[in-house]
Every structure is written in C-alpha cells, then in structure tokens.
Amino acid sequence: MIIIYIMLFIILYYFFEGGEDGNKNEELCIYCKKKINKDSIHCTNCNKKLKRVCKNCGKLIDISWRDCPFCDETK
Ligand SMILES: [Zn+2]
Numbered sequence: 531m532i533i534i535y536i537m538l539f540i541i542l543y544y545f546f547e548g549g550e551d552g553n554k555n556e557e558l559c560i561y562c563k564k565k566i567n568k569d570s571i572h573c574t575n576c577n578k579k580l581k582r583v584c585k586n587c588g589k590l591i592d593i594s595w596r597d598c599p600f601c602d603e604t605k
C-alpha cells in the first residue's frame with residue numbers, strides 16, 4: 531500500500547518541481563525569497579517593490595541600487 535503513496539509523491543514532485551524548466555527569467559525575491567519574474571516591478575508574492583524607473587533614462591533598475599547603471603546620474 532505504501533508504494534502507492536511513494537509513487538503519488540514522485541508524480542506530485544515532478545508536477546510541481548519539473549513542470550517549469552528554463553528558469554532563466556526567474557530570480558528570487560529579496561524579501562520573501564520566492565521565485566519571481568526577473569522583470570517584475572514588484573513581487574507577486576509579498577507585493578514589495580523591487581524595481582524603480584530611472585528618472586533620467588527611464589530604464590528599470592533594481593530598487594537596492596542607489597545609482598542608475600545605464601546613465602550617469604551621479605555628478
Ligand atoms: Zn516577495
């Protein structure tokens with residue numbers, strides 16, 4: 531009987547873990563450590579803001595970066 535539970539566990543494991551390959555566009559939320567899309571402006575899990583728009587060039591930059599890497603804000 532226990533073999534059925536083991537098989538069910540394996541099937542569920544592959545269903546959840548192996549379902550999505552190619553996680554190149556994913557990164558971990560710095561707040562809740564859940565997987566999120568790399569381009570997300572805010573975390574879909576904890577709703578915290580992750581990116582901001584540079585006032586100068588309009589590009590998305592990481593909220594933890596003080597300066598924009600795309601243009602030279604600092605002078
Ligand atoms: Zn989060």
Ligand SMILES: [Zn+2]
Pocket residue numbers: 584585586587588589598599600601602603
């Ligand atoms: Zn910029």
